[in-house]
Amino acid sequence: MIEGILLKGYGGFYYVLAEDRVWECSLRGRFRVRDQDFFPGDRVAILPGRKVATIEKVESRRNSLVRPSVANVDQALLVFAMVSPQPDLNLLDRLLIQVIGAGIKPFLVLTKFDLWRPAREEEAVWQAYARLGYLLARVSNKTGEGLDRVRPVLRGRITVLAGPSGAGKSSLTNLLVPGMELKTGDVSRKLKRGRHTTRHVELFECEGGLVADTPGFSALDLPAMKREELAGFFPEMDPYRGLCRFKSCLHDREPECAVKRAVAAGDILAPRYDHYRQFLQEVIAAERRY
Ligand SMILES: Nc1nc2c(ncn2[C@@H]2O[C@H](COP(=O)(O)OP(=O)(O)OP(=O)(O)O)[C@@H](O)[C@H]2O)c(=O)[nH]1
Numbered sequence: 001m002i003e004g005i006l007l008k009g010y011g012g013f014y015y016v017l018a019e020d021r022v023w024e025c026s027l028r029g030r031f032r033v034r035d036q037d038f039f040p041g042d043r044v045a046i047l048p049g050r051k052v053a054t055i056e057k058v059e060s061r062r063n064s065l066v067r068p069s070v071a072n073v074d075q076a077l078l079v080f081a082m083v084s085p086q087p088d089l090n091l092l093d094r095l096l097i098q099v100i101g102a103g104i105k106p107f108l109v110l111t112k113f114d115l116w117r118p119a120r121e122e123e124a125v126w127q128a129y130a131r132l133g134y135l136l137a138r139v140s141n142k143t144g145e146g147l148d149r150v151r152p153v154l155r156g157r158i159t160v161l162a163g164p165s166g167a168g169k170s171s172l173t174n175l176l177v178p179g180m181e182l183k184t185g186d187v188s189r190k191l192k193r194g195r196h197t198t199r200h201v202e203l204f205e206c207e208g209g210l211v212a213d214t215p216g217f218s219a220l221d222l223p224a225m226k227r228e229e230l231a232g233f234f235p236e237m238d239p240y241r242g243l244c245r246f247k248s249c250l251h252d253r254e255p256e257c258a259v260k261r262a263v264a265a266g267d268i269l270a271p272r273y274d275h276y277r278q279f280l281q282e283v284i285a286a287e288r289r290y
Pocket residue numbers: 111112113114115139140141142163164165166167168169170171172183184185186187190
């Protein structure tokens with residue numbers, strides 16, 4: 001048997017990357033009944049046959065995304081334009097929590113560097129994200145500048161892209177994976193094309209790794225968690241842990257809160273704290289629904 005990674009399922013067949021080639025595979029009878037259970041990214045064992053190979057075994061998944069379905073995702077490129085459109089930092093903070101909560105490494109790709117005219121406040125924001133430990137690259141999908149920072153992080157990993165409409169996800173994917181040719185352009189044109197038609201995800205080989213051709217994390221809900229877990233997603237709050245008056249402080253309305261003091265002193269970015277408070281309300285509301 002040969003170990004491989006499922007790239008896509010199509011027309012009743014499955015395509016598996018193993019030993020540097022793609023194998024067309026059919027399913028063993030016992031798998032056939034639950035055939036939608038296979039996701040690109042699944043680690044499988046195949047048995048070469050005379051015409052096609054067969055999938056004999058599927059390993060349990062480390063994680064999986066739904067819509068699009070991808071298994072064993074290592075990394076998400078969070079694609080945000082530096083300008084045009086202005087970056088939605090609330091969405092960025094939300095995506096960071098979703099990605100990290102799913103056990104996936106985020107890598108921030110800031111596009112449209114060619115259109116960027118450095119403004120001090122905006123520069124400070126990106127530097128703050130870098131200081132928080134988030135890996136970040138600035139690129140231009142137009143000139144290709146900065147792409148050499150992105151390519152090496154793909155090696156040996158399964159990567160999905162995420163980010164708002166118009167940020168340059170399709171453009172970036174096309175540059176990284178020549179030949180893939182996703183449609184780029186303005187939203188209205190794409191809407192006409194019908195963005196809600198079900199598409200099968202496919203993983204493409206790229207720089208020694210695999211990249212999904214469909215962006216992930218379109219759902220906006222935060223992962224289910226207890227309210228006291230949320231601060232763990234904000235590394236800037238770590239140094240203040242245990243320094244609030246109340247042990248159970250949620251850094252919201254409580255008095256003598258070390259986090260709020262840090263915000264007032266400018267040691268924690270105010271917009272990040274605002275997002276924290278907004279997300280906290282969502283987490284509490286979701287808790288009540290269980
Ligand atoms: N100048 C410049 N334009 C870019 C860059 N990246 C993307 N664009 C343009 O921005 C527009 C949107 O890019 P897309 O790649 O379609 O964005 P997307 O994230 O795939 O958008 P959706 O498919 O709607 O989610 C297109 O007109 C691109 O040509 C860049 O780095 N610089």
